[in-house]
Amino acid sequence: MSDLRIINLEKQYSQTPKKKNPAFSLKPVDLTINEGEFFSLLGPSGCGKTTLLKLVAGLVQPDAGEIWIGDANITAVPPEARRFAMVFQQSLLFPHMTVEDNVGFGLKMQKIGKKQRLAQARDMLVHVGLDGFGSRFPDQLSGGQQQRVALARALVSNPRVLLMDEPFSALDPGLREEMRDLLSRIHKEFRFTVLFVTHDREEAFHLSDRIGVMSEGRLLQVGKAKDIYEQPESKKVARFLGLKNIIEGNVANGRFASMDQAIEFPVGESIKSGASYMVLRPEMLKAAHRHDLQSPDSLYLRGTIQQLRFNHGFYTATVQVEGHQLESHFSNQEAEGMAVGQEILLVVELDAIHLTSE
Amino acid sequence: MWQKSKPYLLLLPAIGTIVLLFFGGLFDGLLKSLGYFPAIGETGFELTAYTELFRSSAFWESLSLTVRVAALSSLISAVMGAAIAVSLFMLNESAKSRNTQLWHRMFQLPLTIPHLVGGYIIVLLFMQSGFMSKIFANFGWIGEIQEFPVLVNDPFGWGIILTYAWKEAPFVSLMIYPVLSRIHRSWRDVSRVYGAGNWSFIREIVLPAILPAWTIAAFIVFVFTFSAFEVPFLLGVTYPSMLPVYSYQLYTSGTLADRPEALAVNIVLAALTILLGLVVYYFSKRWNVMKGWD
Numbered sequence: 119m120s121d122l123r124i125i126n127l128e129k130q131y132s133q134t135p136k137k138k139n140p141a142f143s144l145k146p147v148d149l150t151i152n153e154g155e156f157f158s159l160l161g162p163s164g165c166g167k168t169t170l171l172k173l174v175a176g177l178v179q180p181d182a183g184e185i186w187i188g189d190a191n192i193t194a195v196p197p198e199a200r201r202f203a204m205v206f207q208q209s210l211l212f213p214h215m216t217v218e219d220n221v222g223f224g225l226k227m228q229k230i231g232k233k234q235r236l237a238q239a240r241d242m243l244v245h246v247g248l249d250g251f252g253s254r255f256p257d258q259l260s261g262g263q264q265q266r267v268a269l270a271r272a273l274v275s276n277p278r279v280l281l282m283d284e285p286f287s288a289l290d291p292g293l294r295e296e297m298r299d300l301l302s303r304i305h306k307e308f309r310f311t312v313l314f315v316t317h318d319r320e321e322a323f324h325l326s327d328r329i330g331v332m333s334e335g336r337l338l339q340v341g342k343a344k345d346i347y348e349q350p351e352s353k354k355v356a357r358f359l360g361l362k363n364i365i366e367g368n369v370a371n372g373r374f375a376s377m378d379q380a381i382e383f384p385v386g387e388s389i390k391s392g393a394s395y396m397v398l399r400p401e402m403l404k405a406a407h408r409h410d411l412q413s414p415d416s417l418y419l420r421g422t423i424q425q426l427r428f429n430h431g432f433y434t435a436t437v438q439v440e441g442h443q444l445e446s447h448f449s450n451q452e453a454e455g456m457a458v459g460q461e462i463l464l465v466v467e468l469d470a471i472h473l474t475s476e
Numbered sequence: 477m478w479q480k481s482k483p484y485l486l487l488l489p490a491i492g493t494i495v496l497l498f499f500g501g502l503f504d505g506l507l508k509s510l511g512y513f514p515a516i517g518e519t520g521f522e523l524t525a526y527t528e529l530f531r532s533s534a535f536w537e538s539l540s541l542t543v544r545v546a547a548l549s550s551l552i553s554a555v556m557g558a559a560i561a562v563s564l565f566m567l568n569e570s571a572k573s574r575n576t577q578l579w580h581r582m583f584q585l586p587l588t589i590p591h592l593v594g595g596y597i598i599v600l601l602f603m604q605s606g607f608m609s610k611i612f613a614n615f616g617w618i619g620e621i622q623e624f625p626v627l628v629n630d631p632f633g634w635g636i637i638l639t640y641a642w643k644e645a646p647f648v649s650l651m652i653y654p655v656l657s658r659i660h661r662s663w664r665d666v667s668r669v670y671g672a673g674n675w676s677f678i679r680e681i682v683l684p685a686i687l688p689a690w691t692i693a694a695f696i697v698f699v700f701t702f703s704a705f706e707v708p709f710l711l712g713v714t715y716p717s718m719l720p721v722y723s724y725q726l727y728t729s730g731t732l733a734d735r736p737e738a739l740a741v742n743i744v745l746a747a748l749t750i751l752l753g754l755v756v757y758y759f760s761k762r763w764n765v766m767k768g769w770d
Contacts (some may be wrong), residue, residue, distance in 0.1 A: 172665075175665075175669055177665050198669075198670075198673055200669075203669060204669040206662060206666065210662050212680075224670035224671055227667075227671030271670070275671075
């Protein structure tokens with residue numbers, strides 16, 4: 119197996135005298151990416167995800183820690199000998215080379231003969247949907263096409279790990295989706311190991327087998343998309359994943375109570391006492407009917423509809439519950455007859471409420 | 477109407493002066509080289525000066541010396557200039573420090589020194605009684621200073637070549653450096669990830685990038701040394717002399733009858749320069765050296 123193992127990798131940038139804010143540092147990161155896995159590092163700009171990627175590529179030297187691929191320690195191996203490939207935010211194609219030569223660059227560096235090199239490059243261009251573009255120069259291609267060439271250049275040399283640094287962020291939304299599908303299809307076909315960096319949640323959720331959420335130089339949580347979405351381990355992760363309805367409170371004597379005591383419900387025995395945050399996913403909140411029997415396994419919240427917005431395919435309602443504004447999603451059918459200012463009874467199953475720490 | 481022609485009218489004095497002095501001088505030279513010289517009573521046109529010139533062995537020896545000196549100085553300064561520019565570029569990439577600035581300034585220094593002074597520096601350093609021969613003698617590498625090779629006022633033209641190589645290398649690097657700075661910093665990262673070491677990066681990315689500017693810089697140096705006067709005059713020998721010096725010798729020989737020949741040398745120089753310019757233009761178009769960079 120040639121898993122990529124990152125062991126306590128650390129990097130501290132030196133403080134520049136001109137900048138007053140403290141220098142960036144990447145806190146020790148411990149991570150294993152399985153062979154053939156599509157792993158995304160998700161986090162806001164400046165959280166250290168690109169630094170981590172460059173450390174893995176060997177373009178930046180770590181202060182401490184090790185990088186292993188299979189049973190080989192590659193921490194001290196220079197980037198040119200790692201047999202990795204990287205796709206950057208910009209395509210960074212060499213302007214004086216044709217598309218074919220650009221794609222075959224890695225192979226040329228591996229001293230593969232011209233004939234074989236060009237044949238492989240052309241073959242890869244077919245895979246990225248650029249058949250017949252080989253003899254053009256990069257400036258004759260659109261932004262999306264250039265990024266496809268960059269992808270072909272990365273894949274053709276059969277890298278041990280493919281590193282991708284926000285490769286689609288410079289493209290417009292339609293094109294981004296198209297590229298995402300292309301990458302997903304190609305990954306299924308070739309099953310290479312991918313370490314993908316992005317700040318786009320949707321992109322990470324769409325593509326990844328597993329996701330690592332980063333913030334301020336720390337790797338906060340690693341897991342499958344569904345797991346980290348439904349069970350974020352901290353408020354920070356929940357916030358970054360765009361989760362709404364995060365309410366501060368306390369757990370004591372087997373019950374959670376919001377700071378203003380307006381929301382209260384029993385919690386499982388495994389939940390520790392102390393400060394806590396409840397996360398209520400908008401799609402789990404339903405409208406209850408007054409005449410329904412109130413179930414002990416559910417939490418009921420009475421509030422007033424403050425806003426009702428149509429989103430593509432469903433409605434988003436903002437409901438004022440005591441001192442809290444909760445967001446809830448309703449289907450077209452459910453939203454029928456709802457109006458701003460109307461009272462509403464919301465219900466959520468206790469199992470669907472997630473409690474997390476700071 | 478006034479608005480449209482105003483810029484041209486404002487430029488007129490400058491353009492007029494250039495046309496009068498440059499093209500006027502060239503035209504006057506052409507007329508005189510063709511034997512039209514009213515001052516000595518010659519008002520006809522003939523090609524005697526040219527036929528005489530092409531028949532004289534002094535002219536051909538002078539031409540071959542000129543081509544050799546110009547070719548060697550542009551070649552050496554082109555290689556040195558490119559090496560300087562690439563080293564500065566790599567230095568800049570690897571460490572942004574005050575040292576880099578210092579190196580920059582040091583390599584630019586020869587640009588500020590006039591050719592004549594440069595020539596004197598070479599004389600003082602490389603003549604048989606100069607610094608270099610004394611250092612060599614003191615270290616015991618040569619017995620007497622007379623054993624030091626004749627590098628100044630030598631028939632081969634080494635003194636002139638050394639001066640131009642030293643003086644023009646910074647010019648070549650100055651021409652190349654801005655092109656190098658257009659090379660994306662991340663291209664180095666890209667090439668490293670795909671397996672290119674320093675030398676492969678230079679061969680595959682840096683050299684193709686600088687080739688157009690490099691060719692043009694080398695050509696400018698060639699044309700300049702081809703028709704330059706003061707350094708060959710100072711550091712050359714009386715025979716054979718480089719073409720501009722040969723022309724000067726003919727012009728000041730004391731007899732007015734030699735003047736058409738002297739001016740014919742200048743016209744030949746100008747014609748060769750234009751021809752070289754056309755050749756370089758043709759090849760730069762044909763090689764498509766600018767492809768993709770714009």
